[in-house]
Amino acid sequence: MTRHEPRTQGKAKIDGGVASDEKHDSARKHVSGEAIYIDDMAEPAGTLHACLGLSEVAHGAITGFDLSDVRAAPGVVAVLTANDVPGDNDMSPTGLHDEPILADGRVQFFGQPVFAVIAETREAARRACRLAKIDYAEEPALIDVADAADDAKLVTAPLKLERGDSAAAIAAAPHTVRGQMRVGGQDHFYLEGQIAFALPGEDGDVTVFSSTQHPSEVQHMVAHALGVPSHAVTIEVRRMGGGFGGKETQANLFATIAAIAAKKLNRPVKLRPDRDDDMTATGKRHDFLIDYTVGFDDEGGILGVDFTYAARCGYAADLSGPVTDRALFHCDNTYFYPAARAVSRPLYTNTVSNTAFRGFGGPQGMVGAERIIDEVAFALGRDPLEIRKKNLYGTDDRNVTPYHQTVEDNVAERVIAELEASADYAARRREIAAFNAKSPVIKRGLALTPVKFGISFTATHFNQAGALVHVYTDGSVHLNHGGTEMGQGLHTKVAQIVAEEFQIDIDQVKITATTTGKVPNTSATAASSGTDLNGMAAQDAARQIKNRLIAFAAEAHDVPKDQVVFLPGRVRIGNREIPFAELIGEAYMARIQLSAAGFYKTPKIHWDRDKGQGRPFYYFAYGAACAEVSVDTLTGEYMVERVDILHETGRSLNRAIDIGQIEGGFIQGMGWLTTEELVWDGKGRLRTHAPSTYKIPLASDRPKAFNVALADWAENAEPTVHRSKAVGEPPFMLAMCVLHALSDAVASVAGHTVCPRLDAPATPERVLMAVERMKAEGAR
Amino acid sequence: MTEVSMTVNGKAARASVPDNTLLVDFLREHLRLTGTHVGCDTSQCGACVVHVNGRAVKSCTTLAASAEGAEVTTIEGLANGELHPMQAAFKENHGLQCGFCTPGMIMSATDMVARYQAAGKELTEEAIRHELEGNICRCTGYHNIVRAIQDGAAKMAAG
Ligand code: FES
Ligand code: FES
Numbered sequence: 039m040t041r042h043e044p045r046t047q048g049k050a051k052i053d054g055g056v057a058s059d060e061k062h063d064s065a066r067k068h069v070s071g072e073a074i075y076i077d078d079m080a081e082p083a084g085t086l087h088a089c090l091g092l093s094e095v096a097h098g099a100i101t102g103f104d105l106s107d108v109r110a111a112p113g114v115v116a117v118l119t120a121n122d123v124p125g126d127n128d129m130s131p132t133g134l135h136d137e138p139i140l141a142d143g144r145v146q147f148f149g150q151p152v153f154a155v156i157a158e159t160r161e162a163a164r165r166a167c168r169l170a171k172i173d174y175a176e177e178p179a180l181i182d183v184a185d186a187a188d189d190a191k192l193v194t195a196p197l198k199l200e201r202g203d204s205a206a207a208i209a210a211a212p213h214t215v216r217g218q219m220r221v222g223g224q225d226h227f228y229l230e231g232q233i234a235f236a237l238p239g240e241d242g243d244v245t246v247f248s249s250t251q252h253p254s255e256v257q258h259m260v261a262h263a264l265g266v267p268s269h270a271v272t273i274e275v276r277r278m279g280g281g282f283g284g285k286e287t288q289a290n291l292f293a294t295i296a297a298i299a300a301k302k303l304n305r306p307v308k309l310r311p312d313r314d315d316d317m318t319a320t321g322k323r324h325d326f327l328i329d330y331t332v333g334f335d336d337e338g339g340i341l342g343v344d345f346t347y348a349a350r351c352g353y354a355a356d357l358s359g360p361v362t363d364r365a366l367f368h369c370d371n372t373y374f375y376p377a378a379r380a381v382s383r384p385l386y387t388n389t390v391s392n393t394a395f396r397g398f399g400g401p402q403g404m405v406g407a408e409r410i411i412d413e414v415a416f417a418l419g420r421d422p423l424e425i426r427k428k429n430l431y432g433t434d435d436r437n438v439t440p441y442h443q444t445v446e447d448n449v450a451e452r453v454i455a456e457l458e459a460s461a462d463y464a465a466r467r468r469e470i471a472a473f474n475a476k477s478p479v480i481k482r483g484l485a486l487t488p489v490k491f492g493i494s495f496t497a498t499h500f501n502q503a504g505a506l507v508h509v510y511t512d513g514s515v516h517l518n519h520g521g522t523e524m525g526q527g528l529h530t531k532v533a534q535i536v537a538e539e540f541q542i543d544i545d546q547v548k549i550t551a552t553t554t555g556k557v558p559n560t561s562a563t564a565a566s567s568g569t570d571l572n573g574m575a576a577q578d579a580a581r582q583i584k585n586r587l588i589a590f591a592a593e594a595h596d597v598p599k600d601q602v603v604f605l606p607g608r609v610r611i612g613n614r615e616i617p618f619a620e621l622i623g624e625a626y627m628a629r630i631q632l633s634a635a636g637f638y639k640t641p642k643i644h645w646d647r648d649k650g651q652g653r654p655f656y657y658f659a660y661g662a663a664c665a666e667v668s669v670d671t672l673t674g675e676y677m678v679e680r681v682d683i684l685h686e687t688g689r690s691l692n693r694a695i696d697i698g699q700i701e702g703g704f705i706q707g708m709g710w711l712t713t714e715e716l717v718w719d720g721k722g723r724l725r726t727h728a729p730s731t732y733k734i735p736l737a738s739d740r741p742k743a744f745n746v747a748l749a750d751w752a753e754n755a756e757p758t759v760h761r762s763k764a765v766g767e768p769p770f771m772l773a774m775c776v777l778h779a780l781s782d783a784v785a786s787v788a789g790h791t792v793c794p795r796l797d798a799p800a801t802p803e804r805v806l807m808a809v810e811r812m813k814a815e816g817a818r
Numbered sequence: 819m820t821e822v823s824m825t826v827n828g829k830a831a832r833a834s835v836p837d838n839t840l841l842v843d844f845l846r847e848h849l850r851l852t853g854t855h856v857g858c859d860t861s862q863c864g865a866c867v868v869h870v871n872g873r874a875v876k877s878c879t880t881l882a883a884s885a886e887g888a889e890v891t892t893i894e895g896l897a898n899g900e901l902h903p904m905q906a907a908f909k910e911n912h913g914l915q916c917g918f919c920t921p922g923m924i925m926s927a928t929d930m931v932a933r934y935q936a937a938g939k940e941l942t943e944e945a946i947r948h949e950l951e952g953n954i955c956r957c958t959g960y961h962n963i964v965r966a967i968q969d970g971a972a973k974m975a976a977g
Pocket of ligand 2: 916918
């Protein structure tokens with residue numbers, strides 16, 4: 039052994055590099071209860087607690103506002119109204135100035151925050167809240183989009199996509215079908231509810247610990263509300279207990295109120311609404327009413343489509359513009375339309391302002407595409423899978439979307455073919471037909487549906503990210519980036535990428551809380567882009583440092599740069615190998631900068647919204663799923679017997695995490711399309727505001743057999759980080775196969791001659807109603 | 819105010835608290851045992867499950883006073899130097915994403931395994947799914963949670 043031979047020599051591979059099944063970075067802390075969420079932080083002495091007072095009518099002017107009993111209640115320290123907002127009483131994320139923090143003179147939905155009580159304890163604040171006496175002059179309220187007039191108010195400008203002359207194509211088509219579909223909304227039900235904890239500082243400063251996917255936006259909102267520059271506001275989040283889009287803009291309300299109160303009273307203030315208030319006062323997935331017309335030929339080839347996507351946006355725009363845009367971007371799913379027209383109607387309603395939710399309008403868009411496939415199939419008496427395959431995008435032709443982007447990376451056909459084989463579709467189709475012929479009450483259904491999901495924020499400027507990497511003199515690494523951790527494993531993946539760059543074990547890389555003080559002007563951790571953007575930025579930061587180290591080592595040891603090679607745990611310089619930490623020590627002594635800010639912006643993308651043309655997406659993610667269900671046609675109750683999934687994640691950075699996203703996304707999507715039903719009454723009151731009435735999937739709802747596979751041949755056609763693909767949202771839409779399997783089972787009642795037009799969520803009631811309709815129509 | 823005293827994770831705990839203090843608040847605020855989470859406040863999500871005298875209970879709807887004299891175990895008390903086999907199984911099987919449901923899941927899991935073992939019944943996959951009816955997870959789709967419980971149960975049986 040030479041003197042320089044290090045301990046680490048011989049190690050073939052680092053622990054936790056890319057393409058390893060590294061555990062979630064906080065797994066140990068989660069299982070031992072040591073992971074700290076915001077509500078777990080030690081509260082400084084003097085911490086106060088806030089509770090929101092919510093409106094009790096859906097629309098109207100406030101005519102009487104008596105808060106004297108609230109102020110007099112035990113423990114109450116202050117009551118805030120719109121007048122107490124020192125800066126701008128607005129938290130509209132798009133600058134439309136339509137979303138007051140606290141209602142100012144009028145309310146526009148049942149549950150709108152009108153005032154906030156700040157008290158010594160959370161319970162005192164909650165009790166005092168109930169003592170407010172508010173009178174309203176009620177005005178007519180629009181709750182449901184089905185009741186909207188033709189000229190109804192929109193919350194933001196609609197979008198139109200147009201390619202070819204769809205009206206002419208439909209008119210000339212041998213067959214046409216026109217119909218309407220209703221698709222329900224969804225509550226996020228992140229298990230950790232919304233929370234903000236504000237600590238006042240000197241000058242105008244405030245630090246807010248906020249459970250948010252978008253710290254930079256919270257920073258801007260708090261700064262506007264306080265009337266201070268952004269530099270006075272620091273937002274920090276180590277982890278969320280789930281987000282799913284529900285903490286992209288919806289955290290703003292809680293953070294601004296906590297910050298205003300903290301600055302006003304010069305005491306720490308925490309705001310954690312209870313679950314009912316959280317569900318009542320925060321936005322959800324948009325429900326849609328989709329009108330469609332499809333023209334097609336005798337073989338089931340689609341010739342032209344026309345879609346109108348009307349969405350219940352609530353009283354303010356929030357993200358409804360981009361959400362309804364993304365619905366249109368996915369009205370094609372994996373299918374080529376020779377002529378297409380699609381328009382959005384982002385409708386104003388007197389309900390909570392709906393917001394981002396995993397898929398961001400994409401799922402609602404795709405459900406429309408799959409409905410027309412069903413229509414064509416039933417009209418011609420074909421298996422819907424045959425119609426699906428017939429209308430897929432091509433690779434060299436038939437590959438332009440309704441928004442004029444060419445699909446360059448199409449693998450839908452291969453994914454479908456492999457899944458069709460592995461799920462044994464054809465044989466099961468025959469078995470099910472035989473089973474149904476003999477089974478009068480229980481009917482089985484089968485469906486295989488594909489997914490193609492566009493990756494990138496459609497607002498081009500959001501597609502940028504920053505990261506900060508420090509290497510300390512002992513060789514340990516501090517990693518910070520603009521993305522937030524909500525359970526999806528982003529921090530783990532980004533740490534894997536940095537470990538890989540330096541060729542050090544992942545436990546040498548410390549992942550730190552996201553804070554606006556370290557990486558500024560970040561985008562939301564959303565649009566599935568967390569790893570694509572932040573992983574690249576972190577890789578850039580690490581490479582900058584690495585390049586400095588290479589230049590230094592080459593010069594110091596008088597070897598060419600290409601003879602400085604990072605090996606697992608060590609660096610080979612010429613014919614000498616030294617531990618990574620030793621090189622760092624030498625570099626420090628030679629005054630080499632060991633810190634770097636990394637940056638990334640997605641190339642190639644552009645989008646002209648006025649024209650409805652461009653390349654909004656860098657690439658697409660693909661997958662397919664096949665479900666088999668059994669339906670009790672006397673009660674509408676059903677079971678998901680088996681689900682097979684094949685999904686492609688490019689070259690997966692972490693298969694275990696990706697498979698977890700697929701399983702979790704699928705089940706969440708299944709909840710959306712089956713059991714999760716939001717019900718507003720005529721007064722605009724949400725009646726499903728707790729898990730007792732709002733049914734998210736339980737362990738027992740999961741398919742009896744559940745086979746999930748990653749396409750191991752996949753790699754991203756674009757040079758993304760290690761050629762991986764985004765995985766946060768796309769699997770959500772795999773759950774469409776459950777809706778269509780239910781539709782298939784229902785259709786069997788009438789011999790598959792009538793399209794069941796099963797709307798979502800396909801609750802047992804809706805399934806039963808569809809069965810009854812089939813019986814009636816089938817008998818005709 | 820009420821005097822409450824109980825044994826929490828093997829240590830005596832005593833405090834004078836308002837009569838309506840919930841067990842979860844006693845644990846989180848008085849004892850700073852914040853591994854027990856609050857997800858719904860209304861006995862439906864299971865994030866707050868702890869053991870009281872060896873049985874799983876939802877601490878968000880249990881009064882601290884009703885645990886007077888009891889032996890309480892929280893997620894923090896489960897590990898004994900090294901992780902409890904069920905904790906290790908959740909970690910090894912990727913039985914978590916955001917982790918918020920995890921402590922409650924593990925406390926429910928150890929309780930169900932103990933009950934089935936005591937009754938000499940087999941804890942089948944179907945039984946696990948049924949037993950988890952009071953524990954909601956919004957992230958994982960339950961697949962890895964169920965796998966973790968099967969694995970943890972096997973490890974617990976092995977001693
Ligand atoms: S917090 Fe106790 S069951 Fe949800
Ligand atoms: S891991 Fe997030 S709720 Fe279960």
